[in-house]
Amino acid sequence: MGTLATAFGKLVLDRRATLDTITEAPAPLQPIDLTDDATVAEALDVAVRVGEVLLAAGTGAIDTSEQVRFVAATYGLAQCDVDVTYNSIVLSAYRGPTMPPASTMRVVQYRSMDFTRLAAVDRLTRRIRREAISPAQAREDLLAITTAPHPYHRWVATFAWAAMAASISVLLGGGALVAVMAFASTAVIDRTNRVLNGMGLPFFFQHVVGGIIAATPAILLFNLREPLGVDVPPGLIIAAGVTVLLSGLSLVGSVQDAITGAPITASARFFELVMMTGGIIAGVATALKVMEALGAELPVISNDALPTATALPVKVLAGAASALFYALACYAERRALTAAALGGAVGSLVFLMSMEFAVGPIISSATAATVVGFAGGLMARRALTPPLVVAVAGITPLLPGLSLYRGLYAVIGSELLLGLTALFSAFGIGCALAAGVTLGEWLARTVRHPRSVLRAGSLRRPQLRRVRRVRPYRGSKRHESHSAGGAPTA
Incomplete structure (x- = not known):
């Protein structure tokens, strides 16, 4: 019974959440140069390839588009239009009134129920946000994930x-x-x-x-x-x-x-x-x-x-x-x-x-x-x-x-x-x-709001914390922290 309780505790308590983890934008935030066509194209390619893995694994179109938009926004492409259909993803980024929009398209030509690959890509999107890895490094990691053999025979x-x-x-x-x-x-x-x-x-x-x-x-x-x-x-x-x-x-x-x-x-x-x-x-x-x-x-x-x-x-x-x-x-x-x-x-x-x-x-x-x-x-x-x-x-x-x-x-x-x-x-x-x-x-x-993650030595344990909501007034800005999924919470 003790072994079962320990295993269950490790499952639900010891590890940080992928969707729940509170992440912050890199400081200082250094978005890509929107005037550099090659760099912008590389960032768009990373975002659309992430969407390709999600869509191939059966993820819904809306969730896929949100993840694609999340990756693109992390690299400074905040104004993006994403169109996800049955087997294609179209991504267009607005770069200002004086520059043409940058766009890319990816056709999903396979269906892969590889849940290890899906989880690895999910974690990669968190790394992109937390560690501010370059588009080139993210593309290399993504290629390694998608070309890796299945974990089991x-x-x-x-x-x-x-x-x-x-x-x-x-x-x-x-x-x-x-x-x-x-x-x-x-x-x-x-x-x-x-x-x-x-x-x-x-x-x-x-x-x-x-x-x-x-x-x-x-x-x-x-x-x-x-x-x-x-x-x-x-x-x-x-x-x-x-x-x-x-x-x-x-x-x-x-x-x-x-x-x-x-x-x-x-x-x-x-x-x-x-x-x-x-x-x-x-x-x-x-x-x-x-x-x-x-x-x-x-x-x-x-x-x-x-x-x-x-x-x-x-x-x-x-x-x-x-x-x-x-x-x-x-x-x-x-x-x-x-x-x-x-x-x-x-x-x-x-x-x-x-x-x-x-x-x-x-x-x-x-x-x-x-x-x-x-x-x-x-x-x-x-x-x-x-x-x-x-x-x-x-x-x-x-x-x-x-x-x-x-x-x-x-x-x-x-x-x-x-x-x-x-x-x-x-x-x-x-x-x-x-x-x-x-x-x-x-x-x-x-229903379930993200938990504040506290460090305790080498372990991070979740702890509920009651936070009082403060209404903005006189034009003041409300301070928000963002979860890994990008949803603002007070």
């Missing part, structure tokens, strides 16, 4: 995806054999799609292949249940594989963009999400139809309610494990793994408890996601990890893989009304999760 990621599927199958109510089958099929999906990705196959068809692999072994095992003497619900195996395929999609970013005022980027991300989900559905449907044509017996889908509090501790642990393995599969740092596991445990617990009040899966999902977003924002600050890491990992156990499969199966079985109801339910759960995370992160940023 690729087989570690494969194991993490497979273990995540096994954990989700337990969360849905499966036993040991279901978990083993989900583990094996997901490992095959990951290795197969890695080969297909190396061949340049579009992601849509990779998801089709993933859906086929997720469904085929489950149906075969169901048809061999009597000779093998096993009783396995194949729907849980398929649902676990579908959830893993859904977890890599930018659900949070698309809904967050729509809520925070970036409709163009939200539309593009959402259309990509729909297409990739359609690929998964097509793959599962193809497997079911082929197996039916070959004379295989298809299982009957149960519409029983999702997990109750009957085995609450086991399901909470399964939720924590699935979030942890998702973060590991996305190459998160070790300190972020603990925060992700706590987020998954909290989300699963709140969801299961909310279901006990018969409020339905959509409201339960929204409630759980809000708590995950809020708690994740606070934990991520102390873990020196972007909140996106904890939030996305925390809601992963709640993705509607089973509802999606139930709806698809009903549509294939000519139960159109039942199938569309389940599919729309899956859509509603997904939107509720993304909206809840967005609200929770907003609450974490709004």
